[in-house]
Amino acid sequence: MLKALIVDDEQHCIDRLETLLRSSTYNIKIIAYCKTIDEAIKEIASSTPDILFLDVQLGNGTGFDLLSQLDHIDFEVIFTTSYDKYALKAFKFSALDYLLKPIDNTDLDNALQKLRQQKSLKETSQKIDILFHNFKESNPSSKRIAIPTVAGFTMLDTKQIIRFQSDANYTHIHTLSNKKITASKTIKYFEDILDDNTFFRVHKSHLVNLDYIEAYTKGKGGHITLSDKTRIEVAVRRKDELIQKLRA
Amino acid sequence: MSRPTQKKYCFLLICLVHFFGTSQQNKLDSLKNELQTHTLKDTIRAGLLIELASELTYSEPNKGFSLIEEALAISKKNIWIKGEALAQRQKGNLHYVLADNLNAMDAYQKALVLSRKIPDKQLEASVLSNLGNIHADLKEYDRALENYRAYLETSQAMGNRAEEIKALSNIAIIYNDTENFEEGVSYLNKALTLAKEEGNDLFIAAITNNLALAYKNLGEHQKALFHYQEAMAMAQKIGNKYIEASALNSIGKINVLLNNYAVAETYASNALSLSKEIGAVEWEADSWEVLSKVYEQNGKMPEALNAYKKHIQLRDSVLNEEKKSELTRKEMQFQMERQQAVANEEIKRQQLVKNIYLIGAIFFVLMAMFGYYIYKRRRDELEKKKTAEFNAKVSETELKALRSQMNPHFIFNSLNSISDFISKNDILQADDYLVKFSKLTRAILENSEKKSITLSEDLELMELYMQIETIRLQNKLHHQITIDQDIEPNNTLVPPLILQPFIENSIWHGIAPKNGDGHIDIKIEKEGDMLKYVVDDNGVGQSKKNVRGKKSNGSFGIKITKSRIDILSHIKNKKGSVNLMDKPEGVRVEITLPLELQF
Numbered sequence: 001m002l003k004a005l006i007v008d009d010e011q012h013c014i015d016r017l018e019t020l021l022r023s024s025t026y027n028i029k030i031i032a033y034c035k036t037i038d039e040a041i042k043e044i045a046s047s048t049p050d051i052l053f054l055d056v057q058l059g060n061g062t063g064f065d066l067l068s069q070l071d072h073i074d075f076e077v078i079f080t081t082s083y084d085k086y087a088l089k090a091f092k093f094s095a096l097d098y099l100l101k102p103i104d105n106t107d108l109d110n111a112l113q114k115l116r117q118q119k120s121l122k123e124t125s126q127k128i129d130i131l132f133h134n135f136k137e138s139n140p141s142s143k144r145i146a147i148p149t150v151a152g153f154t155m156l157d158t159k160q161i162i163r164f165q166s167d168a169n170y171t172h173i174h175t176l177s178n179k180k181i182t183a184s185k186t187i188k189y190f191e192d193i194l195d196d197n198t199f200f201r202v203h204k205s206h207l208v209n210l211d212y213i214e215a216y217t218k219g220k221g222g223h224i225t226l227s228d229k230t231r232i233e234v235a236v237r238r239k240d241e242l243i244q245k246l247r248a
Numbered sequence: 249m250s251r252p253t254q255k256k257y258c259f260l261l262i263c264l265v266h267f268f269g270t271s272q273q274n275k276l277d278s279l280k281n282e283l284q285t286h287t288l289k290d291t292i293r294a295g296l297l298i299e300l301a302s303e304l305t306y307s308e309p310n311k312g313f314s315l316i317e318e319a320l321a322i323s324k325k326n327i328w329i330k331g332e333a334l335a336q337r338q339k340g341n342l343h344y345v346l347a348d349n350l351n352a353m354d355a356y357q358k359a360l361v362l363s364r365k366i367p368d369k370q371l372e373a374s375v376l377s378n379l380g381n382i383h384a385d386l387k388e389y390d391r392a393l394e395n396y397r398a399y400l401e402t403s404q405a406m407g408n409r410a411e412e413i414k415a416l417s418n419i420a421i422i423y424n425d426t427e428n429f430e431e432g433v434s435y436l437n438k439a440l441t442l443a444k445e446e447g448n449d450l451f452i453a454a455i456t457n458n459l460a461l462a463y464k465n466l467g468e469h470q471k472a473l474f475h476y477q478e479a480m481a482m483a484q485k486i487g488n489k490y491i492e493a494s495a496l497n498s499i500g501k502i503n504v505l506l507n508n509y510a511v512a513e514t515y516a517s518n519a520l521s522l523s524k525e526i527g528a529v530e531w532e533a534d535s536w537e538v539l540s541k542v543y544e545q546n547g548k549m550p551e552a553l554n555a556y557k558k559h560i561q562l563r564d565s566v567l568n569e570e571k572k573s574e575l576t577r578k579e580m581q582f583q584m585e586r587q588q589a590v591a592n593e594e595i596k597r598q599q600l601v602k603n604i605y606l607i608g609a610i611f612f613v614l615m616a617m618f619g620y621y622i623y624k625r626r627r628d629e630l631e632k633k634k635t636a637e638f639n640a641k642v643s644e645t646e647l648k649a650l651r652s653q654m655n656p657h658f659i660f661n662s663l664n665s666i667s668d669f670i671s672k673n674d675i676l677q678a679d680d681y682l683v684k685f686s687k688l689t690r691a692i693l694e695n696s697e698k699k700s701i702t703l704s705e706d707l708e709l710m711e712l713y714m715q716i717e718t719i720r721l722q723n724k725l726h727h728q729i730t731i732d733q734d735i736e737p738n739n740t741l742v743p744p745l746i747l748q749p750f751i752e753n754s755i756w757h758g759i760a761p762k763n764g765d766g767h768i769d770i771k772i773e774k775e776g777d778m779l780k781y782v783v784d785d786n787g788v789g790q791s792k793k794n795v796r797g798k799k800s801n802g803s804f805g806i807k808i809t810k811s812r813i814d815i816l817s818h819i820k821n822k823k824g825s826v827n828l829m830d831k832p833e834g835v836r837v838e839i840t841l842p843l844e845l846q847f
Binding site: 083100102103104105203204235237238 | 680682683684686687690739845846847
């Protein structure tokens, strides 16, 4: 049996989640619900929950503020939010779990199942570190990312990544230190997360870090040479946009 | 006009002729007086100036130039060509006397041209003769002959016998100088015949003397002697001691050759005394030579030596004189050639400079044209690109506006749908429906912000939409999506939610009012470089909807979508289209869009 704490400033959201958890097949006991950050901090200290359902937008702050005030996190966190693009992107970067409101029964079940499969609490703590690191880091090219692998997660600095190469439903990530990490996500997943100006999809199978392009050789689409001396073909339809990005 | 180099062998008639015009002091004075009184710048003054310059030729040639220049100026001003020609000839004479052959020739050439312009044959003849003399001096025999021949022709043309004789004699001299003695003799004979006809004894004497020399050179000593005797006799008759002395010397020389030493001595002695009398050093030297040979033969060695010494002495003085003039001539020639060479060089250089400038200018113009062409092409390209970018931006903005209009339209339709569902179902089902609908709404809101999404993403959305509508219509709605094999849904980009308003229209106005199950069939095909959607329903059809006149929202969404397709077609410069057509049962919608691939 897991002890759950719900932090949300709106009663109807708490009620809904409570209803759903009660009818869930997973054995979850709601120990308390809090509406403010202060209440929540006290409650966490006193009741040591296993799971924290945390709303992003709280009346007097955010769920992140709450986490940042804790010395250590020895419980699982599942964020809840209705519509916050900024927060969603942050969760994806750090591979933290979240539920969209109104919460769907199936989604909740999936989240709880994932939670049960998780090996240790250490991972959650690492993911939250990434989350805070990314909040503090204003430079978009040195964000950190949690990469889902078959074995678990690998944390990487985006600065470390030279390129992504697609391999059906997997993606190989080549790093500066010559390591190859195989992620259990499609290349499109990474393209969507890293949609700033640092990474560019030059080809159906290639997403590259623009900072590591050493040379562009003209051709029908042409090809690029990266700092690790790999030559990568550029798709004809990506050529113009790539040149534009390289010039900027 | 003296020709010292040739005096040794022959008498130049031209020289002799000049002796007649030897200046007289009183004539000079009278001319000077006349000039002083006649100050008016007219042809008379010009004539006087030329005459005075002519008188000064041998005494003070340098003073003649200023007079000539004035005469030239007056003649030109009064357009008196003859005066100009005479002045140029006199200028040539002055230069010639000063051994400036180049300028002399230049002046003579001008005089020649002018004389031919007038025309004045007499003048022309004299100028041609002078030109011939200069060329002969410069040993340019071909050109000398050329001028003398022209001189001859001109003389013959005007019937001037004296000039004709001079021309023939001069031609003969050239032949003799070039050792073509037969030709020389032939011309001299012609000249002699004419001179005899004319009865000009001086000419006869001079020509006979020259003829004798020619025979001597041909080795015909008897003929030579005979002619020398004749020349001597004629010279004595007219009292010309030059010809006489020359003839006497020549007779002496031939007698030495014939070993008649006694005769030779007599002639040589006579020649010597005569030469001394007239101060002809050259012939004096000749006489001493003959005498030295005679003494040698007679065994009078001291006399012979003495005579020889005198010969050498005198000869050297003559030779020195000759050498000097030869040197001057050579120098002249060299100067002339050098000037010519320098002039040619200069002309070449100028030509080169001109060519370089021309090539440079052409090159510059070509470069400028090329540069302008490049500049213009680049500018036009930039302009075009800018215009295109601007148009694209405008279109993009319009599309964005249209997409954002889609959102409220969709949300309110959704709310209608939810309210419809809640009114017909229980709370739990309604809640489930609502959660699903919120997911769809979120997805549609997210995707509708994007310019384009992949076909597979768009179809996922449509699938979700139709599933939800299926729940609402309590499984009355069935649908099927077929994608052509040529199409890669993951690599094909489409504008988000293009189909949604048409599907919505089919469901709400076609299938919902219908009794019984409805079917929506979506086909996606590739037609060349276009993507074609075909949506078929078996609903109640368009006409019935219109009769019912309900719900204009569908047509509003369709209107916006049509506008979006129009703008997209404009951006891609391809013709997209939307066609709605009635079928016996239901409606078919065909949408074509420019096919766009991601990679």
